[in-house]
Structures are given as structure tokens and as C-alpha cells.
Amino acid sequence: MSYSFESRIRFSEVGEDKKLTLNGLINYFQDCSTFHSEAAGVGMDHLMQKQRTWVLSAWQIAVERYPRLCEKIRISTWPYEFKRFFGNRNFVMEDEKGSRIAYANTLWTFLDLETGMPALVDEEQIRAYPLEEKLAMEYAPRKIRLPKGYREFESFTVKPHHLDSNHHVNNGQYIQMAQEYLPADFCVSQMRAEYKKQAVLGDEIIPRIHEEKGVYTVSLDSPLADTYAVIELK
Template sequence: MQEKHHQKEFEVHYYEVNQYQEATPVSVLNYLEETAIAHSEAVGLGLNRLKSEGIAWVLNRWRVQMERYPQWNEKIIVETWPSHFERFYATRQFYIKDIKGKILGRATSLWIFLNIEKKRPLRIPAEYMLTYGLESQGVFEDPFSELYNLENPEVFKEFYVRRSDIDTNEHVNNTKYMEWVLETVPAEIYKNHILQSFEVIYKKEVGLGSIISAASQPIEELGKPTFAHTIKEKNQDYHLALAETRWVKRIKER
């Protein structure tokens, strides 16, 4: 039996920050994903083993909430543990902490255990559950929300899927969807607000050469700027992903 919690330390690099020298939301997702992969490697269920067996963990959902984004050159610790296994679904929790252990952010995620060739979910082996261990504690009381399916989005942007967007499963990495989402947020909001929390659900994979249509529209949310987002393949009706972003006013330094 391995330790249920796994920790990984990061230092925030210059290429991971925005104009305020804060780690970007996409950088935060990279830290989370890297820590999840490191946990699997540590317990002997890493990428190469899974690939040799024709299986993979595919991300289905993110929910992330930040108290503060880490700064350039700051060292942080990401802590992760699996909290639930059910058939072919696994839930994984995260804390993002500063070097003194103060919580900067938290996240929960849902993963699907998949047969790569058949692109079908597989029941998670009992061996895997025992190897990872299980800690039922979650970081949110209500893990996921119902996301909007937009009828009349106000902003549209298009993107080409590039070689650099493709991950080890040979489709677009989940963090790229968040890049597309953020490009649809109004400039005034992006510049003068902080992305306090966001959710993403991934519905369908997409590959190299596709043309992506990202759209968004504002929704009512207790006075905080909040946006619903959709990601589609151009000229297709089905959704690749749905998302929601919630923002708070940035406090300017005096």
C-alpha cells in the first residue's frame, strides 16, 4: 500500500506568468496535471506502463478555485490524492500550497479509465484502487456544477489545432481548451479582474488540424463577472467542452 497523498514542488518560472508576474490559470492546470502524473509514476502505474497495456486516464472535468495565484520565482507545493473510484470513473483532489503550507488554491477532477484503441471506458482494476489508496476527503462540499449550454453566445473566436497542442494520447491536451476559453473573455475583465474560480467539462476529443470555435456570453452570478463558454469544432453542432469562469476585481497596488 502506497501513501494516499502525493506532493510535488514547483517553482514558478517567467514563462508561466502574466503581466502581473502571477502564474496563469493555464500554468496552474499544468501543475495539477503534472502532479497527478507524478503520483501515478510513483506507485508504478505511470504513462509507459499504461501505454504498453493500451489504456489511459482521460480527464473529464476540472473545478479550480484560487485564493491567490503564486508569483514569479515563488516555490509552491501541490498535494493530490484519489478520493473516489466507481466503475470507470476516478475522482482526484488537489491543494496548492505555499512553501509554509498555506492553501493558495484547491481543485477537484474527474477522470475516465479508457481503452485507447476502442475508445471505450474500462472498469478500474481492484489492483489499481489498492495501489493508489483512497482518502474520501474532498476539497469542495459540492464538487461540480451544472454548466450552461449556450444558445446565443456573444463572442466567437477561431483557432487551429497545432502540433504543439497535442499530448501523449494524440489529441488536444486539456490545458489548451482553457487557453481558448480565456481568449473569449472581454479585455477589460481579463486585465482588471482575477479568475477566482472555473469549471470545465470535456465532452469530445479533437485532433491535429481541426478548426476550433470558442464562444462565450456573460451570465448572472451575484454581482461577480461570470461567463459561460463553449468549445466546438467549426461547422459542427456537438460540443468539445463547456466551461464557466468567475472573476473578482483586481485590487490595484498603491
């Protein structure tokens, strides 16, 4: 079963060009999945009582155009597969005429909060989210290949504004971190993100960037050589 809501692009969501930012787009998609969970009766508080949560493991976003300030939009989402610990979910953003302007594929992991380990997706979740058809789009691999050779930048520390209600860095914040190292005039039309390790308050993050033929790969690493997230932007 799909879930949709309508909105209008706000001044607080646009960049200098008066268009929705990539981070604003991600926030709309995140909000849509949250609204879907609440409407289905299996929202955050319900899952917390069961010591379960859904954690985003990978994004793939394609942007055909960024909507402008005050433009009316419709955001939709639906799950299309459950498999063991995982769930796949599509997202679409449409303009007022119903034309698709952005879309995404995501992979989520069902997590046991007591053990910190993946948990089998239970029947309650499966019943709450009737599956829909997989969106017609070009699906990229979940794992992002790390190119050889990179430029390392100065490290920084995770601050409170990076965190969400799960007390770790929100997935959208990693994308914002990666964008800091793009040229000022770079417009992202495709983005992939692979999340590997949760960063929490006070963690040190070392950004390592590789550019090849207009594609930027950003690895956000710990001083111990663990990788928090890998983001590919083109």
C-alpha cells in the same frame, strides 16, 4: 495515498503581473498527478502496454490567490473515489507557510485505447491508489449548463502545439483557448471545465461565448455542432 512535490514559481510560468497564470496552475496540478502515477508504478508507459489510459473529464478549480515569481509552493494530490469507469481526484497548492492558495476537484475516465470506450477500473489501479478523505470544499456539478444566447467568434484550427502525448488537445489548452475571450483585466478565481469530445490535429473549433453577471461560459464547438469542451470562468 497522497503525493506531493515542491517547486518554485519560474519566470516562464508567470504573466505580466509576475504571478503564476491559470494555465501554469493547471500544469502544476497535471504534473502532480502524472508524478503520482509514475511513483505508484502505473504510469503512462505501463498503461500504454495494457492499452489503457486515464482521460480527464471535468475540472473544478478554486484560486484564493496566485503565487508570485520565485515563491516556493507545495502541490499535492490524492484520489478519493473509484466508481465503475471513473475516478475522482483532489489537488491542493500551498504556500511556504502551508496555507492553501488553490485547490481542485477532478473527474477522470478510465479508457480502453483499442475500442475508445470507457473500461472498468481494474484491481491494479485500485491497489496502486489507496483512497484518501475527500477535500473539504464546495463541490459544483460536473455538467455545466449552457446559457441561452451567445456571441460566436471566428473559428480556428487545432495546431501541433495544442496536442499532448495522447495525440489530442491537452485539457489545459482548452482553458487557454477560452481565456482568449475574457477581458484583459479579468482575474479567474473559479473555473469549471467539462470535456465532451476529443479534438485532434486539424480539427476546426468555433468559440461561442456567453457572459452574465461577470460569469463567462465558453463553448468550444465543431462545425457539426458537436461540443469539444465547455468552460465556465468567474
